[in-house]
Amino acid sequence: MKLFEAEHLSKRFGDQVVLQDITLACEEGELVGIMGPNGAGKTTCFNVLTGRFRPDRGRVTFAGEDITGLAPREIARRGISRSFQIMNLFDDYSALDNVLIATPHVRRQGFNPWRDLGADSTAQDLAAAVLARIGLAGKERVVAKSLSYGERRALEIGVALAAEPRMLFLDEPTAGLGAEGTARLAELVRELRKQVTILIIEHDMKFLFSLADRISVIHWGQVIAQGTPAELRQNEWVARSNLGALA
Amino acid sequence: MHLPAGRAALVPAPMLLLLGLLLSTPLWIAQVGLYQYLALEIMIWMMFALGFNLLLGFTGLPSFGHGAYFGIGAYAFGLLQLKVWPNLWFDLFGAVLVAACLGGVVALFISHRRGIYYALLTIAFGQVFWFIANKWHTVTGGEDGLLNIKRLPADFGVVSFSLTSNNALFYFCLAVFAVVLIALWRLVHSPLGRVLSAIKQNETRASFVGYDVWRYKWLAFTLSAGVAGLAGALFAMAQQSAYPNVMSLHNSGFVVMMVLVGGGLVSFWGPVIGATFFILARDLLGVYTETWLLWYGLVFMLMVIFKPDGIAGIWQAWRRRRPAASRKPQVVAASVPVALVQRGADEAV
16 A cells, blocks of 8 residues: 555646646655656645645545645644745754754643753753754754754754654755755765655756656646656656756 | 753742842832832733733734733632622632633634734734723723722631731732742743744744644633733732723733833843833833833834844843844834834823
């Protein structure tokens, strides 16, 4: 059985059709990519999959359960976590607190008004371990808005990761990163995919082709091609478009 | 809000200092030309402002109608005492409960909003309560207010203390204040407090990591209304009456000004500083001019323009030995109270 499945998703805003009959699927442990030009509907697709928007038609299932149209928090609690293309951090919190607040350990006691969170060593250790995984060890006490751009991108993933997801959605994780940053990120994603199923939206073809098991190409709100990186290289449509040239 | 990392002290130094200072007021307050009742009043406002800052400073929700819950506490305390059972504990607890419940009902209607819409809704609901207090003569006494509210004795079973003197009432309120202060201090360091602050910083992200943002916002408002109700009940006891005036837009604006001038957006202690500053300014400037609010309003505007982090912010900047952080004032938090001050100043003139 597939871990994650989206079938025949459609979404329109007013009379503009943004997504049309999108079907995607992910096996447990897979790394699936979504690529496509700007404005193709990739991020909208993510927003529909993670509960920000409700699809007009179609069905999303996760671990056998229908999650179509559930609120973001409901989807998050079922084990889907996402990062954002435009950075979405708790800016006044330290790197550690950003991650800390996202852990299920803290979420479960979220209504506790008495316990001192600063003295909760389990929570602190959990958060520090996440920071170490994303390469931010030593930056625990730095306020998020004072981190460098690359560090903030990493923390963006860290917050998603802290929720201990079964499935991780990454929305353009390389956005704004230089070659070196992208290489480091690729390494991180390679490490993460050993533990968690990942769906990535990406612009950077090289990055995606080197990592993904399978890729869906979205254009004009439709899936126009699907397959392994090797298959896509052979795909006539992809080869003829500038997408193929980049790959 | 930057909270220091690591374990929080149960009773931190500023709290000891504050409680010690308040406790010692009967020894020196007359010598410096002030009077005990003033200390009592400042303390009640501190409590109100601290509870209010849970909402404004920690959760980032601007309520400009919070005087309503202060007033509801005052009226509830009076009515329970006059009509139900004149028992201090019952009436105090009842006042908190009534204020929190009505706050909770209002929060049902506003918790899906934020920013300016949130602020406008709080004003609208605040005005509704103020209007009811004004017009429902048979219950609230209308514009005449609710008179003859008694300072009930604090009965501990074996021993009972009379609270009729200002000094006795002051000590009693100080004890209540200490409890509220410790509870709020714990709260802001607890998971709940941290989540509220996370929601202030980024509501969207908080929901995407699994928090039910609506419920937390509802709870922040309700708790804050409950604390306001407690402060209001103590105020009714201090004044021995309850007037619709305490529920007015004015009063709601005062608590916003206290919190912002004191530095509630950057420090837990901001409301404490702000309440002291405001009431002292009222009394000291009030001696010289009836238009003291005009001058206070000017100070407030200058603060919002040049030192938006308030007195606590100036202190923090000085401690860091660096130029003050050039943080921009929050648009909503800053502009609406300015309008309130202007209105208040107009009317005072």
